[in-house]
Amino acid sequence: MRFRWSNCILFLGYLFLYFPLICIVVYSFNESRFVASWTRFSLKWYKVLISNPIILRATLTSIKIACFSATISVILGTMAAIIITRFKRFSGKTIFIGAITAPLVMPEVIMGLSLLMLFVGMEKIFGWPARSGVCAVTIAHITLTLSYVTMLVQARLQDMDKAIEEAALDLGASPIKVFFVITLPIISPTIILGWLLAFALSLDDVVIASFVAGPGATTLPMIVFSSLRFGISPEINALATILMTVLSIGVIIFAVLTYKKKTWNKEK
Amino acid sequence: MYRIEERIIFLLTKLARKISGRNLIISIPFLWIFLFFICPCLILIQISFSESLIASPPYTSLVDWISGHVLQIRINLENYMFLFTDEMYIRGFITSILIAGTSTICCLLIGFPMAYAIARTHEKFRSILLMLVVLPFWTSFLIRVYAWIMLLSPCGFINSLLMKFHLVDVPLQLLNNSFAACIGIVYAYLPFMIFPLYNAIEKIDYALIEAAYDLGSSPITAFFSIVVPLSAPGIYAGSALVFVPAIGEFVIPELLGGVQTLTIGRLVWNEFFENMSWPTAASLSIVLLIFVVLPIVFTQRRREIEVLTKE
Incomplete structure (x- = not known):
């Protein structure tokens, strides 16, 4: 595929839209409290979150x-x-x-x-x-x-x-x-x-x-x-990751279902 | 002459005929909107003309019965006068308009190339690409704002990256200024800009642009003399869709803008929660409402003119 300006623009645009969200997801698994240092993968913040009444x-x-x-x-x-x-x-x-x-x-x-x-x-x-x-x-x-x-x-x-x-x-x-x-x-x-x-x-x-x-x-x-x-608080990272997963799964299921229904209707 | 009972029965049957299924269906949502949208707005207007009081509720009533038979209506314009003489509020109006305007222009500068690129891709990919634009919109608004706190804060992602490569020695002050507020607004409202733009650009016949090339125009002239005028409806609609929510925004300037970025939304919040001054908060809201309604009226009139000229 040859280089095209429009693809470059699309890549940058979607990077702008998704990079911040990806950052949240990645750092929700960081053991350290600070963004500056990645210590190791852990589910610590999820545990902290769940035990917060x-x-x-x-x-x-x-x-x-x-x-x-x-x-x-x-x-x-x-x-x-x-x-x-x-x-x-x-x-x-x-x-x-x-x-x-x-x-x-x-x-x-x-x-x-x-x-x-x-x-x-x-x-x-x-x-x-x-x-x-x-x-x-x-x-x-x-x-x-x-x-x-x-x-x-x-x-x-x-x-x-x-x-x-x-x-x-x-x-x-x-x-x-x-x-x-x-x-x-x-x-x-x-x-x-x-x-x-x-x-x-x-x-x-x-x-x-x-x-x-x-x-x-x-x-x-x-x-x-x-x-x-x-x-910044890492519990919010974990919470945001959970919320994002739930909501995007819901939207994707909905989109797949409507798409399938459409193609099914067409075949009929 | 009818007797009284006959008249009452006549009126009741007339009323009963009016309560048909149709009117019942109309009345339920209408009542809801009237009770929980129109009424609160009227109360807001009323309070904006009252005087502040240390009581519960903390404002004076406009209508008073004096000694049983004199109706006294007191309309207090002091709240409005105060807003337009106090420097803090005037600066608040200017900050709001500047931030909303800058973010709208930035949204346009980012959104236009994206919408154009999406409209130029193969038809198969367009719906997926558009869905990817909306998907972040479904995640919580607060989370999207929080993402930028994480990126911009002194010990955040960008600063720690810069420090690691020794590009800066002291963390840059990226958060808590109007720049950060603008980024947050652009990030949050970009889909509102891309969609109307895409709808307008998609309809443009590519043959027109090719014709312009054949006749010897440069890509830049072709862009500005064909693409921009033809996508003008999208530009206006998208700008209104970004500017209108941006001017009344509270959460983004509060979390990203720091102390000095006092927008109207934040002023209303502070007047209400910190100064407990309901009348000032109410009159500020009314002024904010005017700022919101003006661009809508403007775009509406443009659309009307467009329709008329087409006919």
């Missing part, structure tokens, strides 16, 4: 919040996407679309601050949501991820062949039946992708959670963030 508890809290918020946000987001693509014009539709996409560009600091002010007001009037609970964080994360899921599902619904749905409606199926029998199976890969994205976003968020969470709902990113303020 604070990190374990925060991980559980985070996963719980992420699961709940991803599920609810996928349900609400699919509804919103159907409203945007399939419903006739109704008064306030433009406002609806605007409001549902706005969190995409909203700085996290503002979202966290404004939601906290709402929760403080609500707590004063209704006594709910209690700030120590995970409820407030879950609500905040649903609002954050809802717009991403809506955009994703909406794009898929627009690409989809509408004739199939119309045929089912002409043959006398109710709109609800059409949705569950026709539309849902077709868009289900997108919905799973939306769930994964919402899960990842929720597991990732530190700013909104820091504003909204009370003392009882410390999430994993909050702990990572506070330890990063003090610089």
Whole structure:
């Protein structure tokens, strides 16, 4: 293969994207605390990580919040996407679309601050949501991820062949039946992708959670963030390696499955 | 004349007809967005016009009932005046815009060649290459920032490498300055730049560039007179996608930028968590929101103009 500039650019670009991450993975197996000296391969930092009860508890809290918020946000987001693509014009539709996409560009600091002010007001009037609970964080994360899921599902619904749905409606199926029998199976890969994205976003968020969470709902990113303020710590290397492995395995499995399904459909 | 009961029944049936499945489906996400997005924003605006108070909640209410029948509305503009007279906040605005602008330009300079190279590879590889661009995006944001702490810190990877080969004697101060904050933002938001650029560049007919070569233009002229104008929509979209989140960014300047890189996001955080001044934090957020909305309106208008000229 002869030398080409474009290959050189690609190599440098991907080096920039992946080198920092590879560094984390490599140094998570370093026995020494310092990056400067590579002493020998060890799983010491993984052991330290697993025996840390604070990190374990925060991980559980985070996963719980992420699961709940991803599920609810996928349900609400699919509804919103159907409203945007399939419903006739109704008064306030433009406002609806605007409001549902706005969190995409909203700085996290503002979202966290404004939601906290709402929760403080609500707590004063209704006594709910209690700030120590995970409820407030879950609500905040649903609002954050809802717009991403809506955009994703909406794009898929627009690409989809509408004739199939119309045929089912002409043959006398109710709109609800059409949705569950026709539309849902077709868009289900997108919905799973939306769930994964919402899960990842929720597991990732530190700013909104820091504003909204009370003392009882410390999430994993909050702990990572506070330890990063003090610089390098090898436990975070180990944690990052675990998180990266889990997330990339999830994404790769998803990609392989959709790819296989596509080729399978083509063969059929 | 209807009797009262008849009227009530009439109204109720009218209402019941309105509560169809359709309206119910519309109302659920709408209510959610209204309650947890629009309401908080309104509260934020309200608090930005109130006065600071040592109480819980620490601000005065705008609307007051005085002696039962006088409605008093007090709008306090002092918070906003304060933001535009205090040097620290003005410097914060400038720092934010400079950092977001520099990172956007750097993203463009790195993203354009990459998007161009991806679009020029064989069709088989393109989807894999694009997936490789997004894959780091799926790993945690904090981890990506942490990676740069590890590379740039005084006892980090780059410095220890430089020391080992005796290129420097004292570790370089790479971390805790605006340079590090820019690198972090570029690294975190590069995929947002590459995707719109790729979409625009992929559509360019390569025959146009070959025609330019045949007519004797140099590669540089061909690039600037054909590729750049045709990929302009991608450039605008990508720049907006990087600039908008970069200007409100909190985590990256906080962890990589050091003490002196005070961006608006950090100022909001400090006002709220350290000074406990809710009204100042709220009015700062509103100003930040204006900085975010302006580039969006700009790109939106450009797109509208493009569509109109095409028609």
